[in-house]
Amino acid sequence: MTEIQAQAPAPTASxxxxxxxxxxxAIHVIREVVAEFERPVLLFxxxxxxxxxLHLAAKAFWPAKVPFPVLHxxxxxxxxxxxxxxxxxxxxxxxxxxxxSVQDYLDDGRLQERADGTRNPLQTQPLLDAIAxxxxxxxxxxxxxxxxxxxxxxxxxxxRDEFGQWDPRNQRPELWSLYNGRHTVGQxxxxxxxxxxxxxxxxxxxxxxxxxxxxxxxxxxxDVYARDGMWLAVSDVSPPRExxxxxxxxxxxxxxxxxSCTGAVVSTASTVSDIVRExxxxxxxxxxxxxxxxxxxxxxxxxxxxxxxx
Amino acid sequence: xxxxTPAATGTPATDGATxxxxxxxxxxxxxxxxxxxxxxxxxxxxxxxxxxxxxxESVARTSAERGFGGEPGxxxxxxxxxxxxxxxxxxxxxxxxxxxxxxxxxxxILADCPGHVQYTRNMVTGSATADAVVVLVDVRNGVLEQTRxxxxxxxxxxxxxxxxxxxKIDLTGYDRDAxxxxxxxxxxxxxxxGLPDVHVVPVSALAGDNVVERSANTPxxxxxxxxxxxxxxxxxxxxxxxxxxxxLPVQLVVRPQGALSPELAASGADDVFRDYxxxxxxxxxxxxxVGDAVEVFPAGVTTTVVGIDRGPVAVEEASAPxxxxxxxxxxxxxxxxxxxxxxxxxPAPRRQLEAAVFQLDARPLAPGARVLVKxxxxxxxxxxxxxxxxxxxxxxxxxxxxxxxxxxIGLVSLRLSADLVAAPYAExxxxxxxLVIHPQDGATLAAGIVVEAPA
Numbered sequence: 001m002t003e004i005q006a007q008a009p010a011p012t013a014s015x016x017x018x019x020x021x022x023x024x025x026a027i028h029v030i031r032e033v034v035a036e037f038e039r040p041v042l043l044f045x046x047x048x049x050x051x052x053x054l055h056l057a058a059k060a061f062w063p064a065k066v067p068f069p070v071l072h073x074x075x076x077x078x079x080x081x082x083x084x085x086x087x088x089x090x091x092x093x094x095x096x097x098x099x100x101s102v103q104d105y106l107d108d109g110r111l112q113e114r115a116d117g118t119r120n121p122l123q124t125q126p127l128l129d130a131i132a133x134x135x136x137x138x139x140x141x142x143x144x145x146x147x148x149x150x151x152x153x154x155x156x157x158x159x160r161d162e163f164g165q166w167d168p169r170n171q172r173p174e175l176w177s178l179y180n181g182r183h184t185v186g187q188x189x190x191x192x193x194x195x196x197x198x199x200x201x202x203x204x205x206x207x208x209x210x211x212x213x214x215x216x217x218x219x220x221x222x223d224v225y226a227r228d229g230m231w232l233a234v235s236d237v238s239p240p241r242e243x244x245x246x247x248x249x250x251x252x253x254x255x256x257x258x259x260s261c262t263g264a265v266v267s268t269a270s271t272v273s274d275i276v277r278e279x280x281x282x283x284x285x286x287x288x289x290x291x292x293x294x295x296x297x298x299x300x301x302x303x304x305x306x307x308x309x310x
Numbered sequence: 311x312x313x314x315t316p317a318a319t320g321t322p323a324t325d326g327a328t329x330x331x332x333x334x335x336x337x338x339x340x341x342x343x344x345x346x347x348x349x350x351x352x353x354x355x356x357x358x359x360x361x362x363x364x365x366x367e368s369v370a371r372t373s374a375e376r377g378f379g380g381e382p383g384x385x386x387x388x389x390x391x392x393x394x395x396x397x398x399x400x401x402x403x404x405x406x407x408x409x410x411x412x413x414x415x416x417x418x419i420l421a422d423c424p425g426h427v428q429y430t431r432n433m434v435t436g437s438a439t440a441d442a443v444v445v446l447v448d449v450r451n452g453v454l455e456q457t458r459x460x461x462x463x464x465x466x467x468x469x470x471x472x473x474x475x476x477x478k479i480d481l482t483g484y485d486r487d488a489x490x491x492x493x494x495x496x497x498x499x500x501x502x503x504g505l506p507d508v509h510v511v512p513v514s515a516l517a518g519d520n521v522v523e524r525s526a527n528t529p530x531x532x533x534x535x536x537x538x539x540x541x542x543x544x545x546x547x548x549x550x551x552x553x554x555x556x557x558l559p560v561q562l563v564v565r566p567q568g569a570l571s572p573e574l575a576a577s578g579a580d581d582v583f584r585d586y587x588x589x590x591x592x593x594x595x596x597x598x599x600v601g602d603a604v605e606v607f608p609a610g611v612t613t614t615v616v617g618i619d620r621g622p623v624a625v626e627e628a629s630a631p632x633x634x635x636x637x638x639x640x641x642x643x644x645x646x647x648x649x650x651x652x653x654x655x656x657p658a659p660r661r662q663l664e665a666a667v668f669q670l671d672a673r674p675l676a677p678g679a680r681v682l683v684k685x686x687x688x689x690x691x692x693x694x695x696x697x698x699x700x701x702x703x704x705x706x707x708x709x710x711x712x713x714x715x716x717x718x719i720g721l722v723s724l725r726l727s728a729d730l731v732a733a734p735y736a737e738x739x740x741x742x743x744x745l746v747i748h749p750q751d752g753a754t755l756a757a758g759i760v761v762e763a764p765a
Contacts, residue, residue: 016333016334016547016629016631016632017332017333017334018332018333018334018412018416018417020632021333021334021631022334023633024592024631024632024633025631025633027592027633028561028592028633031561031562031590031591031633032561032687034562035561035562035646035687058571058621059620059621059622060590060621060633061564061590062564062571062619062621062622062635063564063566063570063571063574063579063583063586063622064564064565064566064567064569064570064571065566065569065570065571065572067569092572092573093571093572093573094571094572145408145410146409146410149407152407152408152409153406153407153408172753172754173431173434173435173670173754173757174435175434175435175438175439175743175745175757176438176439176739176740176743176757177439177592177740178684178685178743178744178745180684180745180747180752180754182682182747182752183752184750184751184752195408196408196410196419198410198412198417200412201417
């Protein structure tokens with residue numbers, strides 16, 4: 001079987017770089033969960049972090065296919081190009097897609113549209129129902145500890161009670177690489193294989209592995225308008241209000257979320273390498289400033305909130 | 311209160327996008343809040359440019375609101391970890407927070423262990439995988455009881471490097487003798503405890519002396535700054551991989567059979583992978599090379615490695631801590647829980663463990679308790695046969711005890727329902743570490759390390 005495999009020198013410990021170490025840890029976690037749980041599922045939004053987790057899973061079980069389905073919480077406000085990417089990805093990998101539809105809940109009255117029109121907070125119930133319906137005892141997510149202060153304390157394998165709640169006071173100590181995922185009926189665990197990755201690690205890994213992403217991560221021209229210090233896309237679910245001026249701008253998205261509440265950043269970064277440079281540089285130039293550019297810093301905050309939502 | 315201007319100098323966070331990601335180094339910080347740990351952590355993150363502008367802005371705003379600092383934009387470094395403290399006051403957390411920063415040479419994972427509440431539990435959790443532990447000491451107080459306890463835990467867990475940061479040297483006027491007295495005290499303690507690699511650095515977290523850059527205020531100190539030291543120390547894997555034999559606990563067996571990746575199926579590779587069977591796991595120690603003779607526990611057979619796969623890439627060799635899939639020459643009967651090791655290297659299987667356990671759960675551990683022991687990729691039933699004593703961290707002596715309470719370190723005998731190929735932690739850390747788990751509610755009761763059987 002070796003004829004179709006590339007030969008490459010393996011890194012030894014002394015030259016093992018950060019990405020190799022993080023990859024090894026993530027693959028270990030993914031395999032532990034698959035070995036110890038009956039019905040794992042991966043939360044897959046098409047965003048870069050869940051794309052990385054899926055790529056790691058494909059590597060962990062190669063040449064077999066990924067042995068668990070993916071679950072997407074569809075708010076009905078998704079970018080069409082992200083849904084296309086989602087469908088292409090599951091088809092390519094031959095895995096099952098489960099969809100929890102917020103629109104269904106709105107249609108039959110189980111949920112009501114919020115006054116502000118955003119659907120992000122509405123995702124929780126469809127998500128928990130889908131986990132219960134799929135009898136999923138382990139749910140992979142792409143959340144990272146560098147995203148915010150609460151996430152900095154969450155375990156890699158994190159227990160959820162029957163209401164899907166995280167109890168930070170009652171977390172199991174996590175030592176060495178021994179993960180304790182034992183749970184009782186009704187409980188499930190969330191598993192975060194890339195907990196220890198930073199945003200820059202994710203982009204460097206995407207670059208190194210040549211992983212495909214939805215096109216909206218890269219610079220493109222789009223009709224946008226400014227609101228709350230962000231550039232929002234013009235769409236059916238996010239029309240500009242009175243007095244908001246539509247402009248044609250070259251933008252990209254730092255995270256994948258809803259059309260109605262995800263801001264774009266003005267950027268000409270058109271390749272992953274460009275983005276790696278942009279992310280690395282933004283750390284440098286934003287550092288030490290006493291008064292950051294309001295628009296950019298609020299967009300960054302929004303990015304984090306969205307990333308950490310699950 | 312710790313204040314400074316955000317315009318403080320520091321080394322660049324990165325050499326740019328094309329620079330390699332560097333190596334990964336894990337370290338833990340320990341010390342009470344009064345020792346200035348929050349300030350030190352904030353200083354490290356700030357001066358290594360790990361704080362983004364919006365975070366800094368919010369901290370500066372809070373600093374101003376609370377009346378810190380005379381200069382515009384002055385910030386209280388401790389506020390960078392303030393969210394955690396506020397949460398802890400509300401009872402939300404009592405445990406370790408992980409933080410990330412990098413320099414041009416290394417990426418760091420910092421396990422920030424809160425100092426005063428349940429310190430042993432947090433110290434153990436934060437230090438278990440640490441390449442180094444930074445223990446803070448206030449130069450005015452010297453070595454305290456808590457310092458001694460911290461260092462005793464670090465010694466038990468075999469953390470390779472200890473850095474004692476002697477803080478607040480600005481408050482003693484950068485006095486050489488004040489520092490030297492504490493350094494002598496630390497050296498004596500390190501000798502008593504048998505700590506192999508101890509570095510003592512005079513710092514002022516508040517003023518930034520010797521944290522990221524060497525300070526002009528301490529001409530009598532010619533050693534490295536704290537960050538410089540952290541950049542240069544070897545990781546556990548760098549230190550031990552070459553010394554230890556190959557050991558890989560099998561997580562699962564990869565057999566595509568009917569479930570070949572569709573991309574491979576489309577390329578007509580069905581035939582190639584029809585009989586593919588590989589043992590997936592993370593290399594715990596050592597190096598594996600194609601052609602190596604290996605033994606497999608519990609099958610008890612010896613065979614040869616014919617392939618090492620990292621995803622679709624076949625490699626000639628791989629070392630700890632990589633995750634790989636091993637193909638073996640013979641059809642070995644092995645599943646999750648098996649251990650693949652260099653031929654002749656596995657210790658004799660044990661049905662009984664003599665161990666030191668760190669009691670983590672609030673419920674005391676007593677003889678007769680039925681528990682689960684998770685070791686590597688195996689979980690077995692166990693019985694607490696005997697509690698042989700409790701470690702008094704102040705004297706580092708064993709004192710009699712009939713049960714173990716939270717934060718106790720005890721010596722116990724565990725009878726196992728099945729064989730484990732465990733080794734003393736002092737010889738092989740990953741083969742000597744295990745968890746004690748409650749069989750009903752699944753709580754992690756204790757963390758254990760195998761010690762030599764009593765004489």
